[in-house]
Amino acid sequence: MKARLQRVIGYLTATVAVLLGWAAISLIIDNPALPLPTTAVQQFIALFPEMLPHIGISFYRIVISMVLGTIAGTILGLIIGRSTKLDAVGAPLLYVLYPVPKIVFVPVLMVLLGLGNAPAIVLISTVIFFQTVVTARAAAKSISPDLVASVRSLGASKLDVARHVVFPSALPSIFTALRISAGTAVAVLFVVESIAGNTGVGFYIVNAWGRIDYATMFAGIIAMALMGVFLYEVINFVENRLVPWAPKPE
Amino acid sequence: MSITTKQTSRPTKCRAAIELHDVSLCYKTAQKETLAIDGLSLMVEQGEPIAIIGASGCGKTSLLNLIAGLRKPTTGTVSVKGESVVGPRKQTSLILQDYGLLPWKTVLDNAALGLSIQKIPRKTARKKAMEALRVVGIEDFATSYPRELSGGMRQRLAMARAMALETDIMLMDEPLSALDALTREELQNVLLDLWQSESYAQILVTHSIEEAVLLGRRIVLMTPRPGKIRTIIDNPEMGTREYRQSAIFHERCTHLRELLLGDK
Ligand SMILES: Nc1ncnc2c1ncn2[C@@H]1O[C@H](COP(=O)(O)OP(=O)(O)O)[C@@H](O)[C@H]1O
Ligand SMILES: [Mg+2]
Secondary structure, three states: HHHHHHHHHHHHHHHHHHHHHHHHHHHHOOOOOOOHHHHHHHHHHHHHHHHHHHHHHHHHHHHHHHHHHHHHHHHHHHHHHOOOHHHHHHHHHHHHOOOOOOHHHHHHHHHOOOOHHHHHHHHHHHHHHHHHHHHHHHHHHHHHHHHHOOOOHHOHHHHHHHHHHHHOOOOOHHHHHHHHHHHHHHHHHHHHHHHHOHHHHHHHHHHHHHHOHHHHHHHHHHHHHHHHHHHHHHHHHHHHHHHHHHHHOO | OOOOOOOOOOOOOOOOEEEEEEEEEEEEEEOOOOEEEEEEEEEEEEEOOEEOOOOOOHHHHHHHHHHHHOOOOOEEEEEOOOEOOOOOOEEEEEOOOOOOOOOOOOHHHHHHHHHHHHHOOOOHHHHHHHHHHHHHHHHHHHHOOOOOOOOOHHHHHHHHHHHOOOOEEEEEEEEOOOOOOHHHEEEHHHHHHHHHOOEEEEEEEEHHHHHHHHOOOOEEEEEEEEEOOOEEEEEOOOHHHHHHHHHHHHHHHHHHHHHHHHOO
């Protein structure tokens, strides 16, 4: 309870600090491209009903992608991390592909998949997938052989070991990876939506920019920022539910 | 070199609990081959407690792994209760130095782990596990996680997990070495009490001379790698906590110490 209160206070303080900084910069540079936070927030509230469908679709894209990418990345990462043979093939492949900036494939995906949800979902899932697969593999590799031996001595099959040892032991690092990739996911979402299609908060922002309507553009930026914060908090919430045994990271 | 002692008569059992016959184990990795155990034979009776002592790397852990069915011998045969060991066996318990507790399971679920792997219904498993926690005296911590337990309590939990499985072979790999001196002595008494009430055959690997003499009816000294049996010391007077205070206990500890120092 106390921790939650501290968290809320933390968020409030940070928000105030950001708004003050924003206001200061806005006053100093005195350019319509950076309106005052008061203007932007007013616009955000006024346009919220209009933005809601865009927020909904962006949310749908990002949540589906994070779920798909995480599940696929976790399963594959744990499997290759536990199998010397698969790792011999999988690891080099991963480390060649991991640093490739996936965002450069936006044009290709648009040609292949059109302008709807597909390019966004494929691209974000891929980014999340690589993040989690690398993390899950490392987590699987770091499992103590003694722990596995102990559980095996109780008659555990490979599946039992996966369920009772490998998967739970990797969960905390998977959540850390998710938290880190939530930010990346929002960024990739923005890029895809701003290039492809006419839906989503990314499109909304770029569209307002095109009309030189900076107040509306900032309303969209606020929506996108709030989405990131919300995602982050959802991840924390799910983690607290699924990983009650781990000491809480601060 | 042997010490003369009064031989207490024991009823002879028909079948051995553990039988190792001319066992050797060679680890093969890409870089090299390591002969860890070389031609070792040992017979452990039903309900007999054995202590094993030997230098690091002489193959003690490997030996326990063989008996637990986690590894196959390169040559020779390993059998438990008259049957050749082909894989992990339900009633053989192996307790390693880190106790093998799962940090993500509560104390109760850790105690019930073996039962749940054996697909025993959850309710029955929990009841049996709770009973085992009571036997080792940590039932008040059933809903805690292992990280909230002291070292001694973790050790008790590992014992409870074995108890819940109605163990008849208990294999322990330096189980008390991470504990402070007082807790260690307390847990030695717990091990002694549990062995007496449950009467499983027990193999305890230890580096402590006193522990070996307190808990081993026979004390097996191993040679440095590749592990073989160097000597076996009979210690028939063991079995009570009071043994610790006796003259024979001290005499035997001194004897064992001399043998071990002779190695250096
Ligand atoms: N999984 C393994 N692969 C290769 N060599 C091993 C393995 N486990 C143990 N060894 C080697 O076998 C020897 C005996 O090891 P171990 O049984 O752990 O000895 P102890 O428990 O007496 O210290 C050591 O030289 C060790 O390096
Ligand atoms: Mg060892």
